[in-house]
Amino acid sequence: MLNGKVVEPSVHFFEGVEKLLEIWFEDGGNDDCDLRKIPRDDWVTLLKAVKCEIISFSQNDAIDAYVLSESSMFVSKKRWILKTCGSTTLLKSLKPLLELVPNYGFREITDLFYSRKNFARPELQAFPHRGFCEEVEYLDTVFEEGRSYCLGSINRECWYLYTFSKYKKEVSRPRKLDNAEPDQTIEILMQNLDNDVMGMFSKEKFNTGAEVTKATGIDKLLPQMEIDDFLFEPCGYSMNGIAPKGEYMTIHITPESSFSYVSFESNVSMNNYAELINRVVKTFKPGKFVINIFANKASPAYATIKELEVEYAEKTSWKRSNMQYCSFPLYNLLFAQYCQCP
């Protein structure tokens, strides 16, 4: 009872679906420019605006990786990635970040990607995330020439993308391409997962992240990765993996059966992602999943992502219910939705 009103017990829910922001800065070939010089205190302050905290840290010569109370942050010399779930306010990091980076030599963003799947319960989100339109309006206050897209079915399941590129004007044959370093990202966003698998990601079953990483085979997905993992109380799991050349992988698991969600993300370069997708899907056993693969023109994945996806559907029992392929100025993007065959 509160103020004479009966308060209904709220149904337990956690929004596993993450908001994902990836930003590339122009370093002008200057070796002094380095986002990793930003002190931890500044990250802590920035993350407060997002409503999350650092809970673990790992690094190598190429990349700093943070496990957060809600997902992950990766900091390289000139690339910054923030991925947060729940009702965090990820986009509130953008303006503080843009105030911070000039102190470390960066004046300009070359590419920005903001993306997320449709939320399971959008009504629980806070400003500026109460709908993709609101997110786009917020981003448009920072970028004059951003573009927003919706892949998949707007009125069913979909994946939203807002992208800004400094080189947008050199549309079909941008000159900067030859110098660009290869870049690619694969995300596998899984739902309706197997209860037995999800039951593993619980303090009832294991004491530490490391135990569950090994028991579930997460350590075998990309064996070259050095793993920093965390098992939440009473359940839930996050991991970051990093490799010497700046490759990363990150997995976040919301295991509760009524809203189970697992995300896998990595920037590993491959000609063919079919085997990796297969390993991930066999590990987590989703009922349905979406894949998105970005690759720039310097990436080995650039030309082949279309064919790979066709191949994946043909070689497995998964049914592809939708596939969209987009050609942006500097990147190709593949989006595909799969569900289990009956």
Added chain:
Amino acid sequence: MLNGKVVEPSVHFFEGVEKLLEIWFEDGGNDDCDLRKIPRDDWVTLLKAVKCEIISFSQNDAIDAYVLSESSMFVSKKRWILKTCGSTTLLKSLKPLLELVPNYGFREITDLFYSRKNFARPELQAFPHRGFCEEVEYLDTVFEEGRSYCLGSINRECWYLYTFSKYKKEVSRPRKLDNAEPDQTIEILMQNLDNDVMGMFSKEKFNTGAEVTKATGIDKLLPQMEIDDFLFEPCGYSMNGIAPKGEYMTIHITPESSFSYVSFESNVSMNNYAELINRVVKTFKPGKFVINIFANKASPAYATIKELEVEYAEKTSWKRSNMQYCSFPLYNLLFAQYCQCP
């Protein structure tokens, strides 16, 4: 002055952007089923709900073609196409049509496509067209399993599609495919057109549609077509072309320079649409245009539409600013945006 209020003179505007509805019905191989048996009076009544009228008619053994006060209608044995511009209420034709067709032997829709480009002035549209969300809600009252898509940039220029397929469940390898007849549609939607070209589509320059069709070279775009054309007073132009095997083409022109718009649509089958696109673009000289090409798996265009588009951008001075390619259960769809190179 009206009721004591000053009425501001409204700025002249006409929404050239059309709403387009294409519906295929299941005839179960029954030769008696034929949409062309629907009497003209019933079409007149149905079109009243849409707020447009028949102004010209042509036919051959395969297809009936109507020029309307706002665009066109094509009726074949089991396919119905309605395309209307301005502030017409196209979707209000749907329920009357579904009440009408059982009298002519049709019980079921096999495929439906509702599409349009973003309106230049969406605030001038009437229910149920006051936004794509409203259109989707309206269609969802008829179809349980419809899917809606937005191609291009949601916050800039885009093209909306709502699609329903009876065979949606047989997702990646539908069985019905082998029996399907080839089907393909190309649309070229042009804006910011050349003033000299647009000036031709006026009663000041010509007396009849036939004169302007010849003078502008529209008769050369697809020479096999028998043309029914109409020149509006004071300006504006519509034409339907039909060919013996049921091929059609249709062009609608809003020539006023501040909101010029030309649409070209045809179901002609081609392995490569690049030359046709070139002829259309050279005829009308747009500043920008979007293309969408649908092709089902039985169509010669099915596998090749991707490559064709790449080729088109490479062989001309047009810059492709966006390209999206979608694989639906029975159809492939290519969407591309072009602007003139500086």
